[in-house]
Amino acid sequence: MKEHRILDKQDEAAAEQALFRALLGLRDVSELRAFFTDLCTPAELQALTDRWHVAELLDRGLPYRQIHDQTGVSVTTIGRVARSLNIGAGGYRKALQRRKK
Numbered sequence: 001m002k003e004h005r006i007l008d009k010q011d012e013a014a015a016e017q018a019l020f021r022a023l024l025g026l027r028d029v030s031e032l033r034a035f036f037t038d039l040c041t042p043a044e045l046q047a048l049t050d051r052w053h054v055a056e057l058l059d060r061g062l063p064y065r066q067i068h069d070q071t072g073v074s075v076t077t078i079g080r081v082a083r084s085l086n087i088g089a090g091g092y093r094k095a096l097q098r099r100k101k
Contacts, residue, residue: 054081055092 007015026032036045050073057067064078085092 051077051081054078055085055096058082058085059096 023032023035026035036048040048050071053071054067054073054077057070058078058081062070064075064082067073067078068075081092
């Protein structure tokens with residue numbers, strides 16, 4: 001993250017809202033893939049992909065060590081994802097629930 005933010009909190013919130021609305025406007029996986037490929041560095045996209053995969057594996061009840069051995073994701077990152085699943089904003093849970101339908 002940038003150390004010096006140019007936007008004030010209100011403008012930053014508006015920019016964040018615009019990003020989320022842009023995502024909602026995309027119609028399929030192909031469009032989302034193109035958007036994220038443009039938006040993120042390869043490392044950022046890999047990190048997002050890893051976190052989502054870890055969330056899926058945690059939801060299936062796999063232990064941290066098994067997830068680490070299977071994915072190579074650090075146990076620290078796995079713990080962060082688990083914490084978000086348990087006491088986060090609910091985004092992982094909502095996405096996991098909708099994926100199951």
